Amino acid sequence: MNKIAVYSGSFDPVTNGHMDIITRASQMYDELIVAILINKSKKSLFTIEDRVELLKKSTKHLPNVKVDNFSGLLVDYCKANKIYTVVRGLRMLSDFETELQMANMNYFLSQDKVDTVFLATLPKYSYISSSTVKEIATFGGSVKDFVPKVVEDALYDKLRNNNL
Numbered sequence: 001m002n003k004i005a006v007y008s009g010s011f012d013p014v015t016n017g018h019m020d021i022i023t024r025a026s027q028m029y030d031e032l033i034v035a036i037l038i039n040k041s042k043k044s045l046f047t048i049e050d051r052v053e054l055l056k057k058s059t060k061h062l063p064n065v066k067v068d069n070f071s072g073l074l075v076d077y078c079k080a081n082k083i084y085t086v087v088r089g090l091r092m093l094s095d096f097e098t099e100l101q102m103a104n105m106n107y108f109l110s111q112d113k114v115d116t117v118f119l120a121t122l123p124k125y126s127y128i129s130s131s132t133v134k135e136i137a138t139f140g141g142s143v144k145d146f147v148p149k150v151v152e153d154a155l156y157d158k159l160r161n162n163n164l
């Protein structure tokens with residue numbers, strides 16, 4: 001049986017922490033779909049098209065990783081694509097509460113079909129988040145240690161064009 005999992009998130013933008021989870025999860029499943037949520041109510045720096053492109057470029061060396069986007073409930077995306085495993089990374093204790101709530105809610109909403117598998121984020125990535133990366137870049141700091149090179153370039157382009 002083909003083992004398939006989805007790694008869902010906002011990825012605004014993808015960080016080295018996300019890349020660590022994607023790389024490790026891609027070794028555990030035959031196919032890993034990185035699914036980006038289209039969330040019109042949340043202000044994002046990168047458009048959905050930008051985020052798809054940045055993820056595709058960052059994962060092009062991983063042949064079993066596909067990039068997709070979705071709107072609505074994650075369990076509906078899972079149902080439509082016959083996926084029963086969601087992968088999420090846990091950075092620190094503060095992630096645990098929301099992640100546990102989301103995992104249990106998704107399990108319930110999917111009538112006990114969609115389970116969540118947590119990977120422990122490596123300590124060297126545990127303090128990286130898309131929001132801190134955006135803040136550092138906005139105030140002129142270097143983000144080269146935190147994101148793939150294509151993302152670093154895209155961030156500075158975006159911030160220059162937005163006059164931030």
Ligand code: PNS
Pocket residue numbers: 008009010011037072073074075101102103105106
């Ligand atoms: O990268 P993020 O912002 O932590 O990812 C959160 C995400 C996209 C995984 C989560 O918000 C989600 O799955 N949203 C889709 C809507 C949904 O299914 N909500 C119910 C979850 S309890």
